[in-house]
Amino acid sequence: xxxxxxxxxxxxxxxxxxxxxxxxxxxxxxxxxxxxxxxxxxxxxxxxxxxxxxxxxxxxxxxxxxxxxxxxxxxxxxxxxxxxxxxxxxxxxxxxxxxxxxxxxxxxxxxxxxxxxxxxxxxxxxxxxxxxxxxxxxxxxxxxxxxxxxxxxxxxxxxxxxxxxxxxxxxxxxxxxxxxxxxxxxxxxxxxxxxxxxxxxxxxxxxxxxxxxxxxxxxxxxxxxxxxxxxxxxxxxxxxxxxxxxxxxxxxxxxxxxxxxxxxxxxxxxxxxxxxxxxxxxxxxxxxxxxxxxxxxxxxxxxxxxxxxxxxxxxxxxxxxxxxxxxxxxxxxxxxxxxxxxxxxxxxxxxxxxxxxxxxxxxxxxxxxxxxxxxxxxxxxxxxxxxx
Ligand SMILES: NC(=O)c1ccc[n+]([C@@H]2O[C@H](COP(=O)([O-])OP(=O)(O)OC[C@H]3O[C@@H](n4cnc5c(N)ncnc54)[C@H](O)[C@@H]3O)[C@@H](O)[C@H]2O)c1
Ligand SMILES: O=C(O)[C@H](O)[C@H](O)COP(=O)(O)O
Numbered sequence: 001x002x003x004x005x006x007x008x009x010x011x012x013x014x015x016x017x018x019x020x021x022x023x024x025x026x027x028x029x030x031x032x033x034x035x036x037x038x039x040x041x042x043x044x045x046x047x048x049x050x051x052x053x054x055x056x057x058x059x060x061x062x063x064x065x066x067x068x069x070x071x072x073x074x075x076x077x078x079x080x081x082x083x084x085x086x087x088x089x090x091x092x093x094x095x096x097x098x099x100x101x102x103x104x105x106x107x108x109x110x111x112x113x114x115x116x117x118x119x120x121x122x123x124x125x126x127x128x129x130x131x132x133x134x135x136x137x138x139x140x141x142x143x144x145x146x147x148x149x150x151x152x153x154x155x156x157x158x159x160x161x162x163x164x165x166x167x168x169x170x171x172x173x174x175x176x177x178x179x180x181x182x183x184x185x186x187x188x189x190x191x192x193x194x195x196x197x198x199x200x201x202x203x204x205x206x207x208x209x210x211x212x213x214x215x216x217x218x219x220x221x222x223x224x225x226x227x228x229x230x231x232x233x234x235x236x237x238x239x240x241x242x243x244x245x246x247x248x249x250x251x252x253x254x255x256x257x258x259x260x261x262x263x264x265x266x267x268x269x270x271x272x273x274x275x276x277x278x279x280x281x282x283x284x285x286x287x288x289x290x291x292x293x294x295x296x297x298x299x300x301x302x303x304x305x306x307x308x309x310x311x312x313x314x315x316x317x318x319x320x321x322x323x324x325x326x327x328x329x330x331x332x333x334x335x336x337x338x339x340x341x342x343x344x345x346x347x348x349x350x351x352x353x354x355x356x357x358x359x360x361x362x363x364x365x366x367x368x369x370x371x372x373x374x375x376x377x378x379x380x381x382x383x384x385x386x387x388x
Contacts, residue, residue, distance in 0.1 A: 017072055017094040018318050022050045024092075026071035028058035028080060030378055031099045032302035033328055037310040038075070042323040049317065059374070066090045075099065075309060076106075078293075079374070083107040087114065095316050097309030101125060101160070101296070102248060104209040109219055119312030123160040125301030128385050129246050130165040132295035133204050135350045136244055136269040138343065140288055141202075145343040147173055154179070154200030156228070157207035157247065158189050165204060168388070172340075181223045197236040202244065205229070209248035231256040239264035242288075246271040246295035254283060261286040271295040277370035281363045291355040292376040300385035303328060334386040350383055 017023075023043070027034050036042070040051050054069055058079040063086055066074075070092040076082060078100045084107065087093060098106060098120045111118045143149045151174045155162045158180035166188045169176050177191040177200055197203060207228065213220030229243070229252040237243065243266060245252050254274040261268055267288040273279050276293060284290055296302075303325040314321040339349050347353075362372040 017316060020072060021048050022052065023073060024069065024071045025051060025053045025073040025075060026061065026066070026069050027053060027055050027075035028061065028077045028099075029055035030058060030077055031075055032299075032306050032382075033325075034075070034306065036328055037306050037323050038313075042310070042321075043314070043317065043319065049319070057374075057378075062086065063089060066093070073097070073313065078102055078105050081105050082111070084110050087111075087116070095119075095313060097313060099124070099302075099305035099309050101305075102208060104248060117312075117316050119309050121305035121308040124304040124308055125296030125298065126160040126164040127388060128298040128301035129161045129206075129295045130168055131298075131350065131386055132246055132271065132291075132352070133165055133244050134168055135346065135352045136289050137202055137242070138346055139352055140242065140267055140269070142343070144172075144174075150174060151201045152177060152199060154191070154196040154203040155188070156180075156193070156196065156203065156205050157225075158183055159206065161246075162204075162206035163188070165206065168336075171336075193233070194236060197233055197241075198238070200237075200241055202242040203237065204244040205247040205251050207247050207251060209250055225251050227251070227253040227256075229253065229257070231259070234260040237266070239266060242267040242269065244269040249273040249276045258283055258286060277368075277373035279359075279363075279368040279373065281366045281368070284360060284363055284368065289352060289356050290359050291352065292359050292373050292380075294355060294377060294380050297377075297380050297382055298385040299329065299382040300325075300332070302382060332384055332387060334384045336386045336388045339386060349386060 025038055034053065034055060038051060038053050043049050043051050058077050061076065061080045067089065072092055073095045074093050075097045082096055082105065093116055095117045096111060100121055101124060103120050106118065108118055137144060144151045153169045153174050154177045155165055156179050158178050166176050166178065176188055177196045178188040179191050179193050179196045180189050183189050207225040210221035210225050211217055212224040213222055227250065234256055249272040252274065257268065260266060269289040270287055271291045272293050307325045310323060311321050334349055339345055358376055359368065362368045
């Protein structure tokens with residue numbers, strides 16, 4: 001059923017999106033500032049587009065809801081799976097926008113086969129996630145603020161986030177070992193996986209979730225990341241090497257990780273979990289820091305995500321974008337240069353232990369349940385991105 005807080009302006013529509021006068025949008029209610037970007041003025045002030053937007057929880061978007069709403073446009077986050085099962089019986093959707101960097105929840109080949117345009121928000125929270133990783137490192141090992149305690153940071157995946165994290169690391173005078181087999185070797189892409197795992201003080205994961213390419217899965221990757229960090233990888237890492245995962249949960253094999261922490265006492269920081277949104281307390285209790293998939297949850301990161309899919313929709317509609325996140329952002333006083341000069345101000349910039357405590361407080365009867373995990377994310381007080 002449609003959520004009560006839906007807003008409506010019009011309801012008729014025709015077939016071709018750019019020619020449609022009345023556009024129906026079905027959107028995940030947790031996308032930031034939806035109503036500021038997807039309204040009559042922001043989408044149709046030079047045209048005759050009229051916009052009706054219906055918002056629901058992302059996990060409630062299913063084939064039955066699509067049959068009821070018949071949306072022209074679907075706006076989602078990482079919790080909605082978009083594939084043949086969702087769309088096989090639907091002929092209305094012509095554009096899917098995901099306000100996320102990750103795309104593992106979307107079958108892009110299927111969308112292409114149906115001529116449905118897809119856009120995601122590449123890079124939107126790259127600084128936010130890099131800042132999450134730095135916060136975790138400095139919270140657990142404040143000694144690395146000292147120039148004399150130089151750190152070797154291993155970064156697996158050197159796309160938008162991995163590269164941004166490397167820029168901060170260089171700015172701090174750290175050594176970087178990088179591994180990305182899909183990019184040419186470079187100053188940062190300078191190590192094998194084995195070298196990186198065995199020689200880093202901290203290993204941080206920044207890969208998409210991908211599966212193996214094989215006879216039954218031609219869409220897979222030659223360098224799959226599902227369970228990239230398994231027992232064999234963990235055994236290469238010295239016991240005092242910290243591991244941070246803010247990519248996707250299944251990149252680490254959870255059972256192997258639990259055994260590894262029991263064996264080594266390793267400091268492990270997880271923002272994402274193999275069986276998310278559920279987390280077993282037997283894992284949680286072993287982690288140095290645990291947070292509910294909020295590494296990218298800054299005001300700037302979330303608004304940028306909305307802006308990018310809004311711009312893509314305007315392009316699809318062949319109208320000029322008129323809304324900008326700069327109109328919506330309050331003043332930002334968080335300067336990286338200030339934090340570097342005054343490291344004791346870190347909790348004011350981002351107190352990650354508050355997020356850790358909120359998650360641990362949700363553990364009941366041996367686990368955090370999915371509704372509580374989702375609730376923490378839904379009600380998260382968006383922090384601010386530091387200006388680099
Ligand atoms: N926790 C969060 O809140 C959060 C926020 C944003 C993104 N993410 C996750 O982070 C991931 C990375 O984001 P990004 O913006 O850097 O993506 P990106 O696409 O810009 O970069 C990913 C990089 O990983 C590399 N890669 C792919 N397979 C690899 C492998 N087997 N080994 C090493 N490198 C490999 C790619 O070549 C690419 O350069 C996203 O896919 C998303 O799942 C999480
Ligand atoms: O891939 C991404 O962009 C992130 O994982 C993102 O933060 C997911 O968060 P969501 O919008 O699904 O809550």
